[in-house]
Amino acid sequence: MTTALAGRPAAPTRVDPLAALVDAGLEVPVLGGRRVRHVNLDLAASAPALADVAARVESLGPWYSSVHRGTGYPSELATELVEEARRTVAARLGARDDDVVVFTRNTTDALNLLATAVPGEVVVLDIEHHANLLPWRQRRLVVGAPTIAETLEALDRELGSRPAALVTVTGASNVTGEVLPIERIAALAHAHGARLAVDAAQLVPHRAIDLAASGADYLACSGHKAYAPYGAGVLVGRRDWLDVAPAYLAGGGAVSRVAADTVAWHPSPDRHEAGTPNVLGIAALALALDALAELETSAPGARDAHDAALTAQLAEGVAAIAGVRGVRGFADASQHVGIVTLELERGSVGLVAAALSAEHGVSVRAGRFCAHPFFDRIASRGNGLRASVGVGTSSDDVDRFLDALARLVAEGPGAEYVRTPDGWRPAADDRPHPSLLHG
Template identity: 70%
Template sequence: MIDIAARTDVRESVRTDAASHPISDGPAPDGTAPLALLTDAGLEVPVLGGATVRHVNLDIAASAPALQAVAAHVVRVLPYYSSVHRGSGYPSQAATALVEDARVSIGRHVGARDGDLVIFTRNTTEALNLLATAVPGETVVLDIEHHANLLPWRDRRVVVARPSIAETLTALEAELAARPAALLSVTGASNVTGEVLPIAELARIAHAHGARIAVDAAQLLPHRRVDLAASDLDFVAFSGHKAYAPFGAGALIGRADWLDAAPPFLAGGGAVDDVALDRVAWKTGPDRHEAGTPNVVGIAALARALAELERLGDTAREAHEARITARLHEGLDALPGVRVIRGFDDADDRLGIATIELEHGSVGLIAAALGAEHGISVRAGRFCAHPFFDRVSARSNGLRASLGAGSTTDDVDRFIAALGQLVADGPAFEYSRTPEGWCPVGDDRPRASFD
């Protein structure tokens, strides 16, 4: 095999200077400007009645658009796309360098320790399903989890969260003390409420009772720095599509021993040292679970997205989001007939996510009208966290607005104004409820076409 690590010429040919591709001129002090430029910046969308308006994307928690710098990076590396690790040609060496450089930089971004594995997956769901095959015992989870961190565990014990984070930590500690578990797996931040959990304290509790800890960082990572070493985490899982790199890559990062002992997540080429008809010698390390051709472009995009977030700076990101999140909640609190859902009464740290329920009316209809009449994207439903939502909400569905690095105070103000009008007066057009949800009757918006 060619030693790609020694081929600095290959590495430099596909490496670009991030400083030459600024993602913004910097945020305005009051949050009126976006912190980062995304590929949907300035997007115009049609609304009912024939007009077009600037799109307001408040569905970032589901999937975030790509950073413009990430999209530009993908365009630059696409000519080098090739199969990795075994090709003798220059593009194959370049593609291999992209993947292996990304493995190093992504691991460094999340504070991976020497010996930790960085395994590339499609998304957080796949990463946690992979980890579930490796856990040598029971897993304890909270009922607040996204389905991706609730359903994969084969031997699962669920602790119902208490009204406060403090009480919930006590309940988790009591559960682990009463009956040993191999793993505690928790979300870093709720995708319903945006409330941030104290993951370092959760790690202390888990380790004090002989368990390891895994963190579903799908929501947390795009907003806050996650550091395995600093927080004493054993595993972390996350997705590129929530971190401004929607090109189909995610990662599981953490302790090697369980993962090296687990059966290969995929059986196929690249995961083996040797194959005969009657035996297989499986590799250890990341290769063991990465059979087949990897998503070279997605992996490169994820690495570049995290590098761009680093360049923005943790302090700048948190300050920008805190300003617009406060504005969002102030606006929602002022609207009659609207209630913001909370999971904990002592949660004083939350991401730019707010889920509301209405005293009267359908959040699904309001969400449809926000999109069709105002060009504002939100999400209605239970957000793949059904047990949690059903416990904390009196309604069958909620409406979620979520912010990101490209969000502005104008986005928030347009949403609050439109929501207030729709709650007070109802939609201006007629809608019908279909199997796909609420849809405008006689929708006159042109169908999107990319031919």
């Protein structure tokens, strides 16, 4: 995407959080009856809400109502809220004036919606998250090369072999954090008569986005990765395919008239937003994009510098631990977002991840990160361990992770663990598990 992706500014060696999340100061139990401050380095999977967004969503609760056809005052306000959020999302993601904004549940939902509208074959890279791999019914897979340059050459050859309607790529890998040159890929796709869609799930939390300037035709992202975990996502892009596609959801709100044997469907976005929308989730997504944009405005370059400093601290710290190696996809990748994945020379990353949580209060993720083809190609072992940072992360958080990781790799866990169908668990777990639903 066109943003501050080139020439990342020099980053300070130590950084504090840029913004407050609702989990700031959260304490979690660890084995032995102690409680410690939680370190959340699993933000690439799902991020807590920004504190200001959560407070604003709570204040909107009393005004919640159904939209578009209600005559009550709260219904009028809820309708205005959704449509204002639509305009905000369009502006914050750099949509063109004639682009359409369709609200969905998440990135996966948005890409599945787009898949119903593509009038032809789709070309994808093997680096994709499953959300941008599995929905495409007429899929042609391009296996990536050791460099981005070689991968784009392979993509060029594939597009030249026969026509395609769409190329779809990730903006930033959820495995390695490596950022793809979206402008170059858009130009390549257009030169072959194809459109470009971007899975921006990992890009939006870390970078400002300008869809129009990038040349991409469609963009999908999720609120839950962008500090608005209230169940809303979005597909933004050119309306012509979406206006003639079958309604993604068939139901009220998507139609102008229904008779016994005929249906007149609305154009987009109503065509694909049947039923009562997630009013509060949609508002939260818009509020979070506003808050991230305000960080750019109030302190230009600060978000990039913060992300760069923490990513460098993670990567350098991992490289300094014997028996651990980082995983990369492209030797020539020059831009990264705050994701570092590692492998162990010996032992189980799942066991280490469980011990990081149970003994140190540190959350990370172990596995193949719903990107099996990519991970299998670039990794030498079956699973990896991923640490990911965001605007609420500090250098102290990264230190806690690196210190705990080094100890676990050198000495092993301090407790016994058993492998269960749900993963590794302490054999004797004395951590309380209270019911959050009932208090």
